[in-house]
Amino acid sequence: MQHHATLVHFAKPLHYVPTTTIDFAAFVHVRLGINEVRDITTAAQLRPVAGDQQLFIIQTTFITHEAQNALLKLFEELPTLMSRIGVVIATGDETDIDPAFAAFVEASYADRLKQIEAWHKGKDADWLQAMAAGVHSLRLFGLPVPCLAAVQLVGGKLATRGASNKMLLEHLALALPLRK
Numbered sequence: 001m002q003h004h005a006t007l008v009h010f011a012k013p014l015h016y017v018p019t020t021t022i023d024f025a026a027f028v029h030v031r032l033g034i035n036e037v038r039d040i041t042t043a044a045q046l047r048p049v050a051g052d053q054q055l056f057i058i059q060t061t062f063i064t065h066e067a068q069n070a071l072l073k074l075f076e077e078l079p080t081l082m083s084r085i086g087v088v089i090a091t092g093d094e095t096d097i098d099p100a101f102a103a104f105v106e107a108s109y110a111d112r113l114k115q116i117e118a119w120h121k122g123k124d125a126d127w128l129q130a131m132a133a134g135v136h137s138l139r140l141f142g143l144p145v146p147c148l149a150a151v152q153l154v155g156g157k158l159a160t161r162g163a164s165n166k167m168l169l170e171h172l173a174l175a176l177p178l179r180k
């Protein structure tokens with residue numbers, strides 16, 4: 001079945017290089033907000049230059065709540081989108097993991113909690129985005145089964161509206177096994 005869209009999970013989405021011979025429009029943003037989605041929506045309403053289809057590649061590490069809603073409107077409804085989307089998990093290696101997240105994973109339980117406390121005091125958005133991207137990359141590299149539930153929970157909730165990011169990060173810090 002040919003899909004209308006393909007979702008590609010990649011450890012560092014901004015470094016993903018699409019392999020296609022079809023002309024495409026690329027939208028690359030560290031943070032995808034409502035204004036960027038408006039640009040995509042405007043482009044989607046234009047007729048294709050050649051052929052009868054358009055190909056858009058959207059690469060981002062973070063999508064705001066408002067942007068998610070705007071994308072859903074563009075794609076119709078989520079169940080409709082999911083029935084039309086193919087999912088590909090791109091392979092990567094652990095060297096693709098952000099250094100801040102690597103330091104978090106390599107740290108002791110106490111040091112992980114100290115990193116979270118330092119982030120909580122300073123609210124460093126880059127560190128939080130590194131944690132969110134890192135959690136999604138963990139799904140690619142395989143973890144012991146008991147850790148997968150924690151990774152799935154944190155991956156689905158971290159950096160979303162209404163989430164207690166500190167509590168989620170603390171849960172992750174204690175659920176991930178020590179690597180030393």
